[in-house]
Amino acid sequence: MSNLPERDLMTMLQELLKERFHLVAHLESNERPIFALLPDKNGVKMPADGNPIPPPPSITDGRILFMGKTLHDLCERLGTATGRPVIDKTGLNGKYVIVLTYLPFGSINSEPSDAASDVFAAVRDQLGLRLESQRGPVDILKVDAIDKIPTDN
Secondary structure (H helix, E strand, O other), rough: OOOOOOOHHHHHHHHHHHHHHHHEEEEEEEEEEEEEEEEEEHHHHHHHHOOOOOOOOOOEEEEEEEEEEOHHHHHHHHHHHHOOOOEEEOOOOOOOOEEEEEEEOOOOOOOOOOOOOOOHHHHHHHHHHEEEEEEEEEEEEEEEEOOOOOOOO
16 A cells, blocks of 8 residues: 555546546536535534544444544545535534444345444434535536557556
8 A cells, every 4th residue: 555645646647547548538517416414403413623532333334433534524435425425514614533333325234123323314313413415516527538548658
């Protein structure tokens, strides 16, 4: 595994694709289904960074543990878990200790009577936030041109 930050690796990959495959692409904003991350009516339950971490529930299928991270970081992770972009609309700034445990979609351990929560219930119950289905602008990568055979080294 590389010690380079993820952003540097992405930049290197983009440059490689441009150089070797003559990739031409652009971002285009389209109105798509998203989830908005909002405060729940019962109040936010996340401690600010520096406060003691609450003990996580005892399931291990899906777990997010962030220390000193923003809600933007959480939205990126929740987007992966929900299959849709998640946009922070909480109005909360700063860094938090975020502990979230949930059963991923399609988990072999998920039973209707299981006490473990899906990601939507877990966000509400454990973090005091909620995911609301909305429509919003989403950046889509559009490939204009690419060569099927790369150039030689």
